[in-house]
Amino acid sequence: MSPADYQQGxxxxxxxxxxxxxxxxxxxxxxxxxxxxxxxIWRHPLADLAAAEIGPVGAGFTALCLATGSLWGKPMWGAWxxxxxxxxxxxxxFFLYIGHIALVRAFxxxxxxxxxxxxxxLVGVVNLPVIKxxxxxxxxxxxxxxxxxxxxxxxxxEMLWPLLICAIGYTLAFATIVTMRTRAAVMERRIRGLLMAxxxxxxxx
Amino acid sequence: MTHLAFVAVAYVxxxxxxxxxxxxxxxxxxxxxxxxxxxxxxxxxx
Numbered sequence: 001m002s003p004a005d006y007q008q009g010x011x012x013x014x015x016x017x018x019x020x021x022x023x024x025x026x027x028x029x030x031x032x033x034x035x036x037x038x039x040x041i042w043r044h045p046l047a048d049l050a051a052a053e054i055g056p057v058g059a060g061f062t063a064l065c066l067a068t069g070s071l072w073g074k075p076m077w078g079a080w081x082x083x084x085x086x087x088x089x090x091x092x093x094f095f096l097y098i099g100h101i102a103l104v105r106a107f108x109x110x111x112x113x114x115x116x117x118x119x120x121x122l123v124g125v126v127n128l129p130v131i132k133x134x135x136x137x138x139x140x141x142x143x144x145x146x147x148x149x150x151x152x153x154x155x156x157x158e159m160l161w162p163l164l165i166c167a168i169g170y171t172l173a174f175a176t177i178v179t180m181r182t183r184a185a186v187m188e189r190r191i192r193g194l195l196m197a198x199x200x201x202x203x204x205x
Numbered sequence: 206m207t208h209l210a211f212v213a214v215a216y217v218x219x220x221x222x223x224x225x226x227x228x229x230x231x232x233x234x235x236x237x238x239x240x241x242x243x244x245x246x247x248x249x250x251x
Contacts, residue, residue, distance in 0.1 A: 009207030017219030068215045075208045180230035187237035
């Protein structure tokens, strides 16, 4: 079992939920942006459907990140929320997800909705480096990154390994949920097509 | 154990939200599959 932190006590265990959900919130938005590129450049119908299905899942994981961050912040900082650059930029990410969900579903013609959503998703990409580097660019209450690709982790291995295992589990869950939702969306599109073809061939029915 | 209530709520959300999404997706796939099987002519070929 992962040990309690010498300063944070058992509240450090919130990290095992908070950090993977934060990683997936940004990774999910990167996936949304890649689908938007495929949608705008190649007009790939599967990219449209995948982008529309990543949005709600990404919003859920961003909400989870914000909620667990608040649950950690109250006992550690003494506040549920502070207008810190990292927290605010993640809140902006949540609003970007919500805006994408609303925009994709706001048009009678789904193709227009997918195009508008793709443009919003690409504009919102500018927020990803802001989230990543907010703790370096500004003097934030949120701590800087403990795990870096370019250096060794500033975290004890007894805490690092459980965190990585949780991150793998959450990533698999995220990918499975998005794949299932996209599969359902493909079938629903075929159902709509068949029903429309049936209605067109039998107008009296 | 310190801050037990905060840790417990975080884990309830951390497990509950992905499970809720997975169950909803599973239900949606099942409903779409049943409806498609009922109307898809490709599924009715011998």
